[in-house]
Amino acid sequence: MTLVLDSLTKRFGPVVALDGISFAVERGQIFGFLGANGAGKTTTMRIILDILRPDSGTATWDGTPATDVPRRTWGYLPEERGLYPRLEVLEQLVFFASLYAIPRREAAARARDWLTRFRIPEYERRRAEELSKGNQQKVQLIAAILHEPDVLIMDEPFVGLDPVNVSLLKEAFGEMRKRGTTLIFSTHQMEMVEELCEAVAIIDRGRLVLGGPIRDVKRASGRRVVTLGVEGDAGLPWLADLEGVTVVKPGQDHTELDVRGRDPQDILRAAMERGERVTEFRIADPSIEQVFIEHVGRAPSEDHHLAEVPR
Ligand code: ATP
Numbered sequence: 001m002t003l004v005l006d007s008l009t010k011r012f013g014p015v016v017a018l019d020g021i022s023f024a025v026e027r028g029q030i031f032g033f034l035g036a037n038g039a040g041k042t043t044t045m046r047i048i049l050d051i052l053r054p055d056s057g058t059a060t061w062d063g064t065p066a067t068d069v070p071r072r073t074w075g076y077l078p079e080e081r082g083l084y085p086r087l088e089v090l091e092q093l094v095f096f097a098s099l100y101a102i103p104r105r106e107a108a109a110r111a112r113d114w115l116t117r118f119r120i121p122e123y124e125r126r127r128a129e130e131l132s133k134g135n136q137q138k139v140q141l142i143a144a145i146l147h148e149p150d151v152l153i154m155d156e157p158f159v160g161l162d163p164v165n166v167s168l169l170k171e172a173f174g175e176m177r178k179r180g181t182t183l184i185f186s187t188h189q190m191e192m193v194e195e196l197c198e199a200v201a202i203i204d205r206g207r208l209v210l211g212g213p214i215r216d217v218k219r220a221s222g223r224r225v226v227t228l229g230v231e232g233d234a235g236l237p238w239l240a241d242l243e244g245v246t247v248v249k250p251g252q253d254h255t256e257l258d259v260r261g262r263d264p265q266d267i268l269r270a271a272m273e274r275g276e277r278v279t280e281f282r283i284a285d286p287s288i289e290q291v292f293i294e295h296v297g298r299a300p301s302e303d304h305h306l307a308e309v310p311r
Helices: 041-048 089-098 104-117 133-145 163-178 190-196 214-220 237-241 265-273 288-296
Strands: 002-012 015-026 030-034 056-061 074-077 151-155 182-187 199-204 207-213 223-230 245-249 255-260 278-284
Touching: 002 041, 015 041, 015 056, 015 182, 015 199, 030 041, 030 190, 041 151, 041 182, 074 133, 089 104, 089 133, 104 133, 104 163, 133 151, 133 163, 163 182, 163 190, 182 190, 190 288, 199 214, 199 288, 207 214, 207 288, 214 288, 223 265, 223 288, 237 245, 265 278
Parallel strands: 015 207, 030 182, 030 199, 074 151, 151 182
Antiparallel strands: 002 015, 002 056, 199 207, 223 255, 223 278, 245 255
8 A cells, every 4th residue: 555645736825835746655664754844744744634635636545535535544643732731641542542433441451551662651640731741742642543543644753852752752663663554754853764764755845856765865866975094194185186076074084075976986996096005995875964955955954943934
């Protein structure tokens, strides 16, 4: 089963939120949805969930239009967090599960299991408002998964979590993935994408900039990161003569190079020809952050707090 978005467009008055977005998410994948503020991530998620209708284009799950997909297919952690402040945690979770016709006993058992996994079992009788923000966020995530959705869509799930909870959430991702859940999340945190995602869509101003398996996305730019180390403090002036090679980080022990449109092996060859004694030579893909900056023109977090401008 695949989630397919085809040529989605959406306007809000003068604002073009989505300008022909197309990409696909394979079942069981952990999929990262990347874009700066206002790129259109939340709008796309809302269309998938049929909370919002596109002006044109389609979203389908296994060929069924989003408008006809049963609600229980989806779990959603929205951008705006919110629980019933006065309701006790367990009651709250049982209530959310009841919306999907899950019997009370079953819901309570699942809820307790997840509360334990998230290391907050002692809070089941506490009112939501008594919990810290991070703990409330975990409860809200549990609310989104108690009905065991096929696809879990999360808007910035890592924001506001301390490092311990970030790692608990990552563990939970692993658990859900084992159960076959498709996980889609938006983020500005590129290290999460590197670590967790199998595929991504990078969007900017309502358009898809790059998408697909991480490795393909990284390679699409034709760019590799080469680390070259030689004996002695060489300075390596000859590197400047090689077309498509830019020194990113010069260093005593090794130099980091950006190589485009040519075989990285050329550098090793050139070093040998010049009689350098090579101590280190490594070829790597660029980071997702580098790919993002290259294609979007700025870092994913750079305009995080700026007001949005209509375009
Ligand atoms: P963020 O990272 O800030 O959550 P995003 O990528 O989720 O951003 P969206 O929330 O999808 O971006 O917004 C895309 C554009 O559409 C923005 O310019 C936003 O101001 C605009 N927009 C979204 N929803 C509405 C709405 N209900 N009414 C008017 N404009 C909207």
